[in-house]
Every structure is written in structure tokens, then in C-alpha cells.
Amino acid sequence: MSKQVNLSVGIQDNLREITVEIPDEAPRPWDGTDKLKYIGGRVSRVDGQEKTTGRAKFSSDIQLPGMLYARFLRSPQPAAVVKSIDISKAESAPGVKAILLVQEKLPMIVRFVGQEILAVAAETRQQADDALKLIEVVYRERPFVTKTDEARRADSPVVFEQAVEEKKSEGDLPGAAATAGQNGNVRGPQIRPKGGAPDKVDAALAGSDAVVEATYRTQVQTHSAMETHGVVAQWQDLNHLTVWASTQGTFTVRDELAEVFEMPKSQIRVLTKHMGGGFGAKFGAGIYGVMAAKLARQANAPVRLMLDRKEEHLCVGNRPDSTQKLKVGANSDGKLTALKLLAYGTAGVGTGAGVSGPARNIYEIEHIYSEESDVFTNAGPGAAFRAPGHPQGAFALEQAIDELAYKLKIDPLAFRKTNTSKNEIRQVQYKLAAAKANWAKRNSRPAADSGPIKRGMGVANSVWYYFYGTGFQASIQVNSDGSVEPTNGVQDIGGGITTIIAMVVAEELGLKPTDIRVTIGDSDLGFGPASGGSQTTAGITPAVRDAAYRARMRMFDIAAPLLGVSAEQLRADEGRIFAKEDKNKSLTWKQVASKMPGDKFTIVGERFKDHIQTKPRTIAGVQVAEVEVDTETGVVRVERVVAVHDCGRPLDRLTLESQINGGIIQGISYALFEDRILDRNTGIMVNANLEQYKIAGSLDVPKIESVILDVNHGQSSTGAIGIGEPATVPTAAAIANAVFHATGARVRELPMTPDRVLSALEYKEGGTS
């Protein structure tokens, strides 16, 4: 049975009525008129105490009796065949309990520096490291290639002889379809025409009043989460494996292990009470997870295998680089006509270097043609990284759009407005951003400042998508002492889902978030989402609310006869259940709970499909950056960032703001500092540390002003959408546009290091004088 409900949806202060059909058993979705107590407020983390006192246990803190420490022997060669391995000396080294090869039969092909050859488990980490030094490996070196452009050439050494299978992760491009076309090191291209055949795009470009054509390049960025990858693995018996994993997907780790060990999923338990950041690189069990479990089985003892910082940079993921040839046309009326994007990039031995998302999804352009390919190189594999492909794509697209606006002598913000006219949310966002950033006061002429220190302001759009999974199950147990315990297997990647679950339950039950004891991070609990595609909150909270709603109904059924009213007349607030019309008819939550039959009851809520299937598809955002460029040294300092993002219905503004701040800082870091550098003569990463691989720190933080745009999409019972990824998409592009505005020079390559900025300035001067 289903019921129809009316909802007020749309942008804050500009709501409209819609009617949606929802199941009878489901709560009325929160909409723009609901006045809620916690949802939408600023609630601090329910696990804040654990985290600030150091009591929060991460995988690297798990200590089990008799636990061994495992370390990898990694290839020092970028390309080689392992001919033989002699482990005899290591086997008898002090403390060594097990040694296992990653590939049992030799020869083994090695494709990047750092590739895992074998792992040793010993009583101490030091003993494991010492044992590795006793192992002799004979490599037959093979030619290799680390530079993306060199790898594309016909005479380049080939990284893979066979077709490479796509590794799945949200938002990856080119998709699986591209596998068929693998030529040398180039996989693809994946071609996506929109608005007719490719020649139509060329014709439209040729007929445009203004065209910008340029090549943009972005670097390889490593995830560099504060906690490295790793697990502790323990076999309870031959058939039951428990793994404490630093992961953003308890269930994806479990599933991978079940596949590798050919075990039923129910016999594997993955625990992630706390984890120190993932950003897309921690979905699977990883070779480290598989090897730790194998070593644990072999040695009949629990094994801890945590990577160190160097391994983290080399082997477990990165944002692929990109080269993007972009051609965009517009007419003098300010309307975009056509866009052509030819892109390639390397994810090392991995796949997924596509960047076309922004080009295809932000602007209203009739003809779009994109062609993108992966280029294999002898480097560690790429992995999904916070909005895969999008910071890269936005860096190119948003600079080209900017260049076009200047060419047409149209204000860059107004130009964007014109070309996203149908997007109501974007239109509001431009207004908010312009007001906050004081865009009107901006000098329309670039490089207007005299003197060597020049200031500038630039804008860039963001785009991401609304993802959510279904089938997630949240349980809520209400005990006869009145305590409430929601559970789900999902992990908290840092976004604060533990707190969000407590808030949703508290809101629904009329209790306080601190009253709710949430248990998550355990694959033995109800199915939960992996934290990818910014879908954790959107995925799990409807199931949580659904369960909480039905728990409340159950409590009302218990309370109704006690209060002598019908259940429909009851309300729950401030720890009490009372009659709406007569508040004297009231019992505390605990009193009602004590009357339940038995000791406890449990209700399971499930995540179904949204009741509105079409909206929202894309998630809009815009950022304005202000920079100061020292034209004497080339040093760029970001002074201020104004960010306006569609945040759906915000659940916790405190954590939401922090997510946006974090996304922006990561964007600044990507724009100015981070760069994985491989020595082309040896294939070795020369800055595999945090000493020379620089990440933005507290002193690099600009003034960040985020405007949270409440949009009630009304698509689910909580209306939540994600913000983890969108906030990092446009930052580098906005900075680049601000650098142009400050100096009149385009920096088309990331990171915008002082020497690149200076050479862009020289180029500009050379070109104009």
C-alpha cells in the first residue's frame, strides 16, 4: 500500500509544492517547511571524546595476543621479470614465522617500482624488515617508460602485453567499453559525441565568433591520507576470518576477501571502528589485505600489515595525470556553440584517467565531442580520488571558458550565467557567490595592479552527481531500559556518519543525539554503503530514518493504551511520548519502553529507490578564489575562497562546513603543491615522503567562506545528498583563473609552482611585446 504526500521542495526561500507517492510504512519525507531540532543544526560529533582523547582505535592500533608484523619486499625495478627468489636465509632469521610470494609461480612480471614481490611475517616489525634484507631476488630488467607522452609513442616499451581489465570504481572513465581498443600502451579512446556526428562539432567550432584552443596538463596526486593502508588479520578457525581494516568499504573488503579465499561472505568479518582517511583509495582488500590473511593462516597467528608512508605514495593509488586538448567556441551573443575535448592521462598500471565529466555536464552546449584514453606507464596504479577526473577536467574547462569570456569581452561570471541558464540552482549560486566575494568591485581588466605583488579574483564551476545505492539495512534496537541502539555495517571515513545516524534517530524519536548509541563499522551488521561517490549519507540515512520511524510507531502502540488515546494522536519530543491535544497525557520514553513485551525489540529499515527518480542528477557548485601573486618569485598565495554548493538538505552544518573546508584545502594543495615526481631514468619516485611531497598546512589556509545552499530535493525521506567530492572540484580552476586575473598570464599546467608561474609570465611578456 502506498500513500500520497505533499512536499515543499526547491531552493530555500523559494519553495514549490509537489506530490509524491511513498509506502504506507514510510515516514513523510522532511521538506522545506519542517522545523527540525537537530537536523540542519550544528551538532558536534558523538565520537568526539574518543577521538580527542586518543582512545579511538584505528587498525594500526589493534593489538592481539601473539600478533605478528608483516612487511613487503617490493620491486626496485620499474619493469623486470623475476627469475628467481631465494628466501632460505630469511626463513631462518630470528622471529620469522612465514614468508609468502605474491605470485606463487615464477617467472613473475614486475611493472612498477614498489610492486609487491613477497611478504614476511615476523615477531617484530624490525625482524620482518631485517629478514627482507636477506632475500635474494634475481630480476631480468626490461625496458620501461614513466612519461605519459613517451608511452604513447609507437616505439615505446609496452607495459602490458594483454588487454587490461577495468577495475571498477565510481565515476571512472573511460569505462569498460574502452578495453577493446588497446593499442600499445594506449587504452581507448572512449568517444562520446553529443549533438550529432563529430564533424558537426568541427563545423560548429569553425562557424563560431570566438574559439579558444589550448592544451592543459595536470599532475599525478597521491591520496596521502594520514593513516596509511593496512589491516590486522586473524583466523578464528580455518573457516572464519576477521580483518580490522583501514577502509572506506567494510563490505567491499569482505567481498574481495571472500572471492580470493573462496569462502562464503558470512564467514568473513571486517571491522572498521575508525579509519584515518581514504579519499577513494581504500575500497578493496588490497594485496596487503590478502597477503596479511594468507600469512596469518600460514603462521597460525594474527598478522598486522600496515604500509609506511613511502609505500603509500608508490603503490596504493593516485589521481592520474592528464593532458587535455580543449577547443571551445562561442558566439558574440555570449552563447557557447561547441566543445571538443581530446584527453589522455596515465593511471600507471591502472585505469581510469578520463576527465570529461565537467566538459559534458556543466554547460548548455549543443555540440560536444570528447575522446579520452588511458595510457599505461610503469608506475603505481591510479585509484578513485575524490571526484575522479573532475578537478582535472574543471581545471581545463573552466580556464577555457574564462579565456573565451575575456576574448568576447564578457564578464566571466556573466558568461557562465548565460550558458547555464536552465539551471535554477546555479543561477542562485552565482548571485550568492558574487555578493559574498564582492565580484562587482573586481577590476574587469586583468593585471591591473601596478608593482610586483598582484592580486586577482577568479571563478570556477563545480559539478558532481547524485549517487546512492539501495538495499542498505539499518537496525534499531530499543531496549526495555529505554536505550536506543542503531547499527549498520558502514564505516565512518571521517564525514561523520556516526553522528548523522544519531541525529536522524534522535530527531525521529524525540531524543537527544547523545542518547543514541550508534554501532557501525562491522560487516556482520546490516549492509551499508562504501564511502564513494559522496553517497554515504544519502545512502544510509533514509534506511535509518525508516527504521526509527517504525520504532516510534511501535512505541506509540505501546503507549496508546497506557495513555488512553489512539496511537495516531501521539507525538514524541524531549524524551517524552504524549498526546498532541493533551500534553498532560504523557509518559517518558523510558516509562513506555519499560512496558514493552519482552526485553527489547529490533526494527530493520531498508534503503529503497528514491520516490522521485529524476532529481537531482547533477550537483552544482561554484567557487571564487582570490590570490596574491609575487611576480618577482612566482609564488602564489591564496587569500580567500568563497564557496557556494548545493548541499541538498543539510543534516549537520558543522561537519558539512568542515567537509567543504577540507575539499577546498585539498584543492589548493593540488593547485600549488602536490606532485608525484618519477625519475625517468630509474622509474623511482623521488619524493615518496611528506618532506618533499608537500601537502597544504595550517599556514597555507586562506579565509574560507562557504555559503551552504539548502535545497530540498525531496527525493528521499532525509533529502540528503553528498558534499565530500563537489567541494574539491573547482578550486584549482578558480585559483588558475585568479592568477590570470592578477597577472594576465595563463598557467595551464598543475601544480602552479613558482617557476611555472614565472615562465607563464615570461611567455605572456614575450607574446605581447
Next chain:
Amino acid sequence: MIGGIRFLLNDSDVLTDVAPGTLALDFLRRDKRLVGTKEGCKEGDCGACVVLVGELFAGGVEYHPVTSCLLPLGELHGKHLVTIEGLNRHALSPVQQAIVDTGGSQCGFCTPGIVMSLTGFLLDPETRKDARGCKNALGGNLCRCTGYASLIRAGRQVLQKIGGNNIFTNEFSENATVQMLIEQQVLPAYFQSIPARLKNIPAKVQRRDRATPYCLVAGGTDLYVQKGDALANLNVHLLSRQSGLKQIKLSEKRVHIGPLTTFEAFARHPIINQSIPDIQKYSHYNASWQVRNRATIGGNIINASPIGDMTALLLALESDLVFRAGRKQRTVALKSFFTGYKLFDKAADEILTDVIFPVPDAGSKINFEKVSKRQTLDIATVNSGIKIVADGALIRKVELSMGGVAPIPLFLKKTCDFLRNKRVMPEYILQANDIAQSEISPISDVRGSSEYKRLLVRQLLIAHFTKLFPELIQVRAFYEAH
């Protein structure tokens, strides 16, 4: 170390026989199972492992935040090591509460280190009175989630809560600070008993076992990055166990710096501030607070990095080095100390015992410049120190150094000779640049191309003069000429 290492770990006494070169971080996590202190990079760059180290001084115990991943355990003898587990007993401390309130903890992995740095911030008279103190205090902590804004807010909030900057304006003794922070529940009550308990620990001099090879360690902030775990097993000889190498004193118009003086102590010392008026500013460019509390002046010199920040500054100050081997003593000018990449004029058994520079004349002007990608905790692409004695616009004497442009920290003798008796004018400075370009030999590396470094030499040279002679010359003059 004979008889083991004795120190206080939070509220308990520790006597241990582990090797003095063992990293404090490993000792905490592995031997003591105190896992609140996290391992993020083991190179002093992420700050997840920050702890406080308290040391007895006349006024009580002085606490400094340091990265425990670069801290040899032997250094802790007679000191108080405070970890996250030693901070709060019953309720959250105001620092912890502020981080919770502002949403300053997301994944939480960096949080313990941040709590320690912010607690150190409240304990430190210099940092807490500075308007940027809170940002600076977090300079050695990386957080990949929050974007720092909430953390900086947390720091300011807690300072405000316990009375704002004003509360510290009077000269607070260490004892009074600790007392006040106990009252505010920033520190637990047991901190009161620490001075007396530390006094009970007899001092120990590490005797060098000459039979086995040994490794000398000063601050160890680069050595432990380079050699890491290997040092734990070596016969590490901690120089700090030798007394008298930490003082800064003035004698016959010369400043004497004990080579074990930390960067932070150096930058704060009144004698140094008198000689180098902007030293605090330069100091902020160097490493992070957490690392400056360990890194030493002598270590920076002997480490012989071509890009050592302190070395570049000391070169411009005409420093001399005094070495001792047994009873033999020898003085070498810093200018002629370095002979090649990581090579220098020092015998294996010689120990640096004094760094001396003449007190700059009243009329002399000093400047230090550094260009790096990140503002702090970053290795310079090029750095440069200069000292000029001028008569109005007439240059009497110049001492100029450049780092990162040669295999050694470079003293630019020819450029200095050229500038002597010239007037401060753009044309001479540009000519000086031409000479400087002939003295340097930069290579391309992760920090920049050789062309860029050459350009920076020019820019830093201009920056020196425009900063030191603003009334005579402005950047615009070069800018327009360019």
C-alpha cells in the same frame, strides 16, 4: 647508557634499558602500548605523533611539543614525556572540548597530535601571545580532512576561554603557567608534582663505548629522517648528554652559540634578537615549531645540506666554527668549512663545540630570504642571507650567502668584493647579479629547474637591497627595467 634511561611518562616513572637511539614513538606504541600517539610519516612532517617534552629549568618545567618519530629515547632521561593519554583524567580538557565543538576532528587520526600541539601552544609564552600563534602552533600538524579552519578556531576559542592573550601578558613563570592550566583543567593535577619528581632523577652522562662504532646525534631531525629505523640499533651517542653545548653568550663582542642550541631557543634568545632583529620572522620560515624544538644549530651545519637555512644565515654573519678533539682545539671559518657535497673540513674525532660570529656593527643591516612552495615546513628552493655595512648609500662591506645553488652552502665572495664601495643603485645590483650568476652552479631537482634557481638568485638579491634600503631603492626600479 649505563643504568638505563629514567624519565616520567605522563604520571608514571619509567626506567628502561632499551637502546637510547630507539625512537620515542616506537617505545610508546610498541613497548608501552600507548597507541594514542599515531605514526603518520615517521619523518617529522605530519605531526600525528606530537608529544610534549618537559624539562627542568630554574622557573619550573618548560614544555615543548616535538615529533616523537624523530626523538631518541635517550634524550628523555630526567625529563617529562607527555602523551595524549597523560592529558585528561575525567573530563575532556578545554582543548579537546574546543576541537569537538568546532568540528575539528573528522577521521580523527591526526587529532591526538593536534591536541598536543594546541596544549603546547597554551603552555608556551611566546607562541600564545602571538596573533598568528595558533596557526604557527599547528604548523607541524597535517590534517587531510578538515581544512584546518575549525582547528584554528578551536585554538583561539580555548585561549579565549581561559582568559585570552591578556592573561599571559605579565611574565608568567613556568610554574605559574602550569598552575593556571591545572586550574583551567587543561592539564591534570599531577603536573604539580612533576618538578619535584624530576629533581629526584640523577643526571647521567652517557659514556661513549669506543670499542663499537657509534653515531653522533645532535637534534636528529634530519638524521632520523635519513637513517630512520637503522639508528635504533646503532650505538647512538647523544650529544645533548654533554653539558655546556647549549648556551648562548656574549664575549668580547662576539656571540658564542653552543651548537646544541635548538632553532627555537636560538630565535628566542635576547642576545640573538639583538644581533639579528628579525630572527623570529626568519625562524618561522624554517621547519615547524615541533621540529625547531629539536633541530640544532650545530646539526644544521654538520648536516652540510647545501640548502640549510641556518647555515645560510650564519654564513652571512661571518661565523667561525670551533672544533675539539681531546685537548686539541681548532677554529675554521664557516666560509671555508664546506669542501664539496656533504663534505667538510672536520676530522672524524672532532666535535663542534662553538659557533661564533662577531656582534654586527651598529650600522649593519641583516636580511634572510627563502623561497619555497609551502610557507613553512618546506625545504627552500633558494635561500640567502646578507649582512651589509653601509654609509648612507655607500656600501662599505657585504657578506652574501646563497643556498640551493651549488653543492655546498655558498658564500659569494666575488659578488661581495664587487659590491664593496659601490653605491646602492639598481645598475650595480644587476651587475652584482651577473657576477653571482658566475659563482653559482644550480641543478634542476624537485624544488625547481636550474633556470628558475638562477632567476631566484637575482630576485633574492634585489629583495635584500629593496628591503634593507627602502628609502634608496624600490622593487619598481627593477621591475620596470625588467
